[in-house]
Amino acid sequence: MSGKVTIYDIAREAGVSTATVTRVVRGDANVRASTREKVQRVIDAYAYTPSASAQHLEGGRTKTLAVVLTTVTNLYFTRIYDAAYWEAEANGYSVRLFQTKDNAPISRELVDTLIRQRVDGVLFVGSIWSTDRRDLNEALEKLRLYMPVAAICPPGVQLNCIRIHSDLVNCSRLPVRHLHALGHRRIAFIGGSMQTKDSSKRGENFLEELRALDLPDDPAYHVDAGYDAEGGERAVLRMLSGLDRRRWPTGIVAFNDTVALGAIKQLKQMGLHLPEDMAIIGCDNQFFCPYTDPPLTSVDLHPEELATSAVRELLVAREGTAISIMRESTLIVRESCGAALSYRKLD
Amino acid sequence: MSGKVTIYDIAREAGVSTATVTRVVRGDANVRASTREKVQRVIDAYAYTPSASAQHLEGGRTKTLAVVLTTVTNLYFTRIYDAAYWEAEANGYSVRLFQTKDNAPISRELVDTLIRQRVDGVLFVGSIWSTDRRDLNEALEKLRLYMPVAAICPPGVQLNCIRIHSDLVNCSRLPVRHLHALGHRRIAFIGGSMQTKDSSKRGENFLEELRALDLPDDPAYHVDAGYDAEGGERAVLRMLSGLDRRRWPTGIVAFNDTVALGAIKQLKQMGLHLPEDMAIIGCDNQFFCPYTDPPLTSVDLHPEELATSAVRELLVAREGTAISIMRESTLIVRESCGAALSYRKLD
DNA sequence: TTGTACGCGTTATCAG
DNA sequence: CTGATAACGCGTACAA
Numbered sequence: 001m002s003g004k005v006t007i008y009d010i011a012r013e014a015g016v017s018t019a020t021v022t023r024v025v026r027g028d029a030n031v032r033a034s035t036r037e038k039v040q041r042v043i044d045a046y047a048y049t050p051s052a053s054a055q056h057l058e059g060g061r062t063k064t065l066a067v068v069l070t071t072v073t074n075l076y077f078t079r080i081y082d083a084a085y086w087e088a089e090a091n092g093y094s095v096r097l098f099q100t101k102d103n104a105p106i107s108r109e110l111v112d113t114l115i116r117q118r119v120d121g122v123l124f125v126g127s128i129w130s131t132d133r134r135d136l137n138e139a140l141e142k143l144r145l146y147m148p149v150a151a152i153c154p155p156g157v158q159l160n161c162i163r164i165h166s167d168l169v170n171c172s173r174l175p176v177r178h179l180h181a182l183g184h185r186r187i188a189f190i191g192g193s194m195q196t197k198d199s200s201k202r203g204e205n206f207l208e209e210l211r212a213l214d215l216p217d218d219p220a221y222h223v224d225a226g227y228d229a230e231g232g233e234r235a236v237l238r239m240l241s242g243l244d245r246r247r248w249p250t251g252i253v254a255f256n257d258t259v260a261l262g263a264i265k266q267l268k269q270m271g272l273h274l275p276e277d278m279a280i281i282g283c284d285n286q287f288f289c290p291y292t293d294p295p296l297t298s299v300d301l302h303p304e305e306l307a308t309s310a311v312r313e314l315l316v317a318r319e320g321t322a323i324s325i326m327r328e329s330t331l332i333v334r335e336s337c338g339a340a341l342s343y344r345k346l347d
Numbered sequence: 348m349s350g351k352v353t354i355y356d357i358a359r360e361a362g363v364s365t366a367t368v369t370r371v372v373r374g375d376a377n378v379r380a381s382t383r384e385k386v387q388r389v390i391d392a393y394a395y396t397p398s399a400s401a402q403h404l405e406g407g408r409t410k411t412l413a414v415v416l417t418t419v420t421n422l423y424f425t426r427i428y429d430a431a432y433w434e435a436e437a438n439g440y441s442v443r444l445f446q447t448k449d450n451a452p453i454s455r456e457l458v459d460t461l462i463r464q465r466v467d468g469v470l471f472v473g474s475i476w477s478t479d480r481r482d483l484n485e486a487l488e489k490l491r492l493y494m495p496v497a498a499i500c501p502p503g504v505q506l507n508c509i510r511i512h513s514d515l516v517n518c519s520r521l522p523v524r525h526l527h528a529l530g531h532r533r534i535a536f537i538g539g540s541m542q543t544k545d546s547s548k549r550g551e552n553f554l555e556e557l558r559a560l561d562l563p564d565d566p567a568y569h570v571d572a573g574y575d576a577e578g579g580e581r582a583v584l585r586m587l588s589g590l591d592r593r594r595w596p597t598g599i600v601a602f603n604d605t606v607a608l609g610a611i612k613q614l615k616q617m618g619l620h621l622p623e624d625m626a627i628i629g630c631d632n633q634f635f636c637p638y639t640d641p642p643l644t645s646v647d648l649h650p651e652e653l654a655t656s657a658v659r660e661l662l663v664a665r666e667g668t669a670i671s672i673m674r675e676s677t678l679i680v681r682e683s684c685g686a687a688l689s690y691r692k693l694d
Numbered sequence: 695t696t697g698t699a700c701g702c703g704t705t706a707t708c709a710g
Numbered sequence: 711c712t713g714a715t716a717a718c719g720c721g722t723a724c725a726a
Binding site: 004047050052053054056057062071072073075078094095097098099112113115116117118142146228229258261262264268287288290292293 | 398399400403404418422428441445459460493575612615634637
């Protein structure tokens with residue numbers, strides 16, 4: 001009763017064979033009622049639960065998926081994991097979460113662990129595409145020997161795996177159009193790091209959108225801001241202090257809500273009133289958006305749906321790398337651009 | 348090269364026994380250099396990695412810990428998980444994260460999964476103590492048959508496992524003293540739900556502190572607010588609209604920063620200026636505290652250290668349930684109470 | 695230095 | 711309806 005209880009213990013104690021114990025546990029029909037009852041009693045008494053490892057060894061499947069991301073401390077990743085978790089759960093799978101050191105790519109060690117654990121599929125999410133492509137594809141090749149691989153990545157990335165991407169186009173388009181519709185003509189983008197695929201793609205789309213609307217695409221309106229609030233502060237300070245006041249933008253699109261948070265603080269610190277003196281839009285529609293001052297207009301990428309789709313694809317695991325285009329981004333209008341709440345979605 | 352590669356495949360292909368393959372993989376010294384090289388080449392060619400399940404079956408340990416919490420979407424839990432993850436990692440363990448449905452207790456199903464996976468230890472964190480005590484202890488008893496169990500829980504809870512608790516006393520004391528020192532006499536607490544152990548403990552400590560300072564402990568100053576921003580909004584509205592203006596508190600202690608976020612919004616909406624008309628203090632020192640307007644003074648419970656300690660205890664797994672009192676809470680002073688930044692820590 | 699053979703806990707097959 | 715027994719992939723005595 002103290003150490004590990006095995007099927008042998010139960011079989012011996014119940015006076016039956018291990019085969020019968022298995023039948024009882026699995027609810028097999030071919031067991032006499034009295035036998036079943038007898039065995040069940042012993043099982044309960046000993047709190048017996050079969051070992052997943054042994055089951056795996058025999059059966060093949062681990063019924064486990066892996067999610068790999070940089071840190072669960074990031075709210076965006078958190079929403080992805082949460083959705084993936086429950087989708088997997090609903091299908092009888094459990095999820096193992098792996099975090100990668102800051103900007104480290106997919107390490108050999110991680111690949112090794114993934115394979116060693118014999119998970120039935122991996123989902124990579126974000127911040128990994130900045131990596132040396134050769135390393136990455138090498139890792140994927142090795143992984144693919146053992147399990148299906150999926151990635152939530154920007155459209156441009158060419159990876160040999162199931163790719164799910166968010167709607168980066170509308171993610172840039174919606175905010176720009178919104179500001180344009182409200183009369184803004186000088187619009188700036190403070191976003192990520194131009195080093196990474198994801199960020200630069202967002203930047204390109206932003207510029208494209210400006211041109212489509214015949215707006216000035218002054219490079220001064222386009223500055224790196226990293227991914228956190230502090231980055232937002234710095235970016236605003238750098239951009240505005242480098243610009244003659246008459247050339248200041250009147251609207252800012254931030255890489256994400258956290259960056260916007262920092263930007264707002266810095267703008268206020270410089271004496272600007274929001275949204276009168278400056279409009280601002282974030283991205284991700286985080287929980288705190290309604291609580292900034294003014295409430296932050298934001299784009300929702302619906303990361304939960306990306307995660308859900310990714311898990312589904314992984315479970316189906318049809319060969320041939322599928323490319324799913326996801327549900328469109330949605331603009332959530334609040335008051336940080338001064339829009340009336342009766343605002344209707346543009347075209 | 349397509350399906351699963353086993354140690355037999357490697358052995359056959361390299362023309363040696365499985366024992367020799369193991370030796371090479373594990374870096375055993377007693378292998379002739381030429382043999383080692385030959386085997387290693389085959390291993391690399393086939394991308395062979397031993398199966399964790401098989402290793403577990405043979406060896407006993409899974410080298411895996413489980414962390415159970417309600418949702419990783421909560422920033423506080425997120426910090427705990429992150430810390431636990433890296434501490435485990437540093438010790439060669441991996442972590443499995445389990446989420447429980449909203450307010451559901453530890454389900455039979457979860458206990459079952461935990462045992463089936465044969466994890467080497469579990470850490471339960473938060474929001475589980477509101478549960479029926481009988482169920483809970485029953486689950487723990489069963490789990491303890493297979494693995495050491497730890498819980499990050501409030502001091503009052505009597506669970507038969509390793510208990511790590513945060514400094515709930517100072518968590519209430521520090522804010523009250525801070526406000527008192529700044530001249531506040533009518534201080535309110537908007538916090539959690541008095542149904543749960545954790546919340547009520549915080550409430551008790553709060554009242555105790557008021558009495559210790561000879562401040563009024565008017566029940567009207569003590570209202571449930573749940574755990575999110577919306578709860579904070581509602582709590583403020585309810586409290587203030589039910590009170591004659593002359594009896595309004597001048598300072599509010601919020602259950603956590605998110606609740607404070609909502610409270611701030613509601614206070615502003617009622618036309619109050621912060622911190623002049625109302626001081627407010629949060630708890631958890633979340634990333635957004637410096638970015639509220641005004642920047643939010645908060646208490647840091649150092650959840651990372653709780654998690655780290657919990658993991659350490661779990662790995663040592665000394666029998667007999669240890670009770671660790673953790674590092675004291677710290678008050679992080681910002682501007683939401685109007686304190687000068689030169690503020691010194693009270694006694 | 696290397697190989698043989700068994701055990702780890704479970705399920706599946708096949709015989710009774 | 712029930713019981714032997716092989717097989718799953720690996721590590722480890724023990725033997726050579």
